[in-house]
Amino acid sequence: MRDRPLIYAGLLVFLVLFTYPVWHGVAAKSSNAEPDLKLPATEKECVAPREYMRTSHMDLLISWRDGKVRDHQLTYRSPSGRVFDVSLTQTCLGCHGKREQFCDRCHTYAAVSGPYCWDCHNDAPGGTSQPKAGGGASVALSHPTLNSTALRRTAANPAALPGRPQ
Amino acid sequence: MKITRKDFLKILGGSAVAATAGTLARSAASAEPNAATSKAAEPKAAVKRWGMVIDTSKCRESGCDDCIRACRVAHNIPQIPNPKQEIKWIWKEPFENVFPMQQTDYTRQAFKTPLTVLCNHCADPGCVRVCPTKATWKREDDGIVMMDYHRCIGCRYCMAGCPYGSRSFNFVDPRPYVAEINPEYPTRTKGVVEKCNFCEERLAVGKQPACVEACRDKALVFGDLNDENSGIRQVLRERFAVQRKPELGFGPAVFYLL
Numbered sequence: 001m002r003d004r005p006l007i008y009a010g011l012l013v014f015l016v017l018f019t020y021p022v023w024h025g026v027a028a029k030s031s032n033a034e035p036d037l038k039l040p041a042t043e044k045e046c047v048a049p050r051e052y053m054r055t056s057h058m059d060l061l062i063s064w065r066d067g068k069v070r071d072h073q074l075t076y077r078s079p080s081g082r083v084f085d086v087s088l089t090q091t092c093l094g095c096h097g098k099r100e101q102f103c104d105r106c107h108t109y110a111a112v113s114g115p116y117c118w119d120c121h122n123d124a125p126g127g128t129s130q131p132k133a134g135g136g137a138s139v140a141l142s143h144p145t146l147n148s149t150a151l152r153r154t155a156a157n158p159a160a161l162p163g164r165p166q
Numbered sequence: 167m168k169i170t171r172k173d174f175l176k177i178l179g180g181s182a183v184a185a186t187a188g189t190l191a192r193s194a195a196s197a198e199p200n201a202a203t204s205k206a207a208e209p210k211a212a213v214k215r216w217g218m219v220i221d222t223s224k225c226r227e228s229g230c231d232d233c234i235r236a237c238r239v240a241h242n243i244p245q246i247p248n249p250k251q252e253i254k255w256i257w258k259e260p261f262e263n264v265f266p267m268q269q270t271d272y273t274r275q276a277f278k279t280p281l282t283v284l285c286n287h288c289a290d291p292g293c294v295r296v297c298p299t300k301a302t303w304k305r306e307d308d309g310i311v312m313m314d315y316h317r318c319i320g321c322r323y324c325m326a327g328c329p330y331g332s333r334s335f336n337f338v339d340p341r342p343y344v345a346e347i348n349p350e351y352p353t354r355t356k357g358v359v360e361k362c363n364f365c366e367e368r369l370a371v372g373k374q375p376a377c378v379e380a381c382r383d384k385a386l387v388f389g390d391l392n393d394e395n396s397g398i399r400q401v402l403r404e405r406f407a408v409q410r411k412p413e414l415g416f417g418p419a420v421f422y423l424l
Contacts, residue, residue, distance in 0.1 A: 069314050074370055089350075122352060122353075
């Protein structure tokens, strides 16, 4: 009976350690609420149904990638019949905005170790190209190409570019 | 019934002959229509072969590097100060390096300024032959030697296989060395090999390559080598043009007017 204080102290230490993740979560004010994704204001439909995109967007992206790079397929026809440019930066991010505001939110929430798309691909559609909201022929014809302003600058006045030896 | 050894061998031989004859007949019958349909399905006229002519005298006169700058902007090419880690798509090279077999004691005087060089998009590219992952391949419909950076494992066999030095390896992350990232084209990542793609992304929308468009002196002529009426074929009909190291048999698609 003389060990009673020791036993209780040991139990207490055990309980604290065992429940530490819970207290840590409470202290850090973490919550299991799903990430709040803003849907594009200008667009009503994605390139595929929402449920498919939720579960299989990676498959779609891989097939876009292989199709465009290996098989020269520059456009994609969605199940609803609309034609989209095959472009991660221009088409996907053109609607969804920056990668931090869309891709990363779910990936962080689900602890998906980051896909390495962004090591090479630009993570924000910038420059002269606007989000491609329109459907039909204009989408089918447009394609991510050289920033024409930049090229004109090069052609007309090469000195305007940085780094030209004088 | 008893089978003698002689009968057994007869039956065995007979069935072997019958089986062979049957297989041959079937394969001959199936091969014929297949060959016919595949030829019919492949329209010969649609197969292009993109090529380029570089007029070195025009190029020397102006001595500019507009083409190199246009390419740099179009493809986010990093400017890495260490020459051993340089990334080159289109660049300048001294005459003796471009045409080592043609140099004489006097060519150096004639060609003081370096020549413009880029990937030759060979007919039978050595880089494609050695690539273990098919990350680089020759596109059948227009002859462009393509790169798939997703597949490249950075083994650099292609760099050893290319006799023109047209391939560069990303020893470091190139992004910090790109002055202003053009959002219309991806950058590359550390550990992959890259090279000129003849601006296939511009050709896809009916534009000329960025270097050709940027050249003020029209020293670069780009076109379809398979089309007799193309501008490039006209130039090649009228002027004497040479290829780099033709003796290697790679069949470069870039020609030089000296």
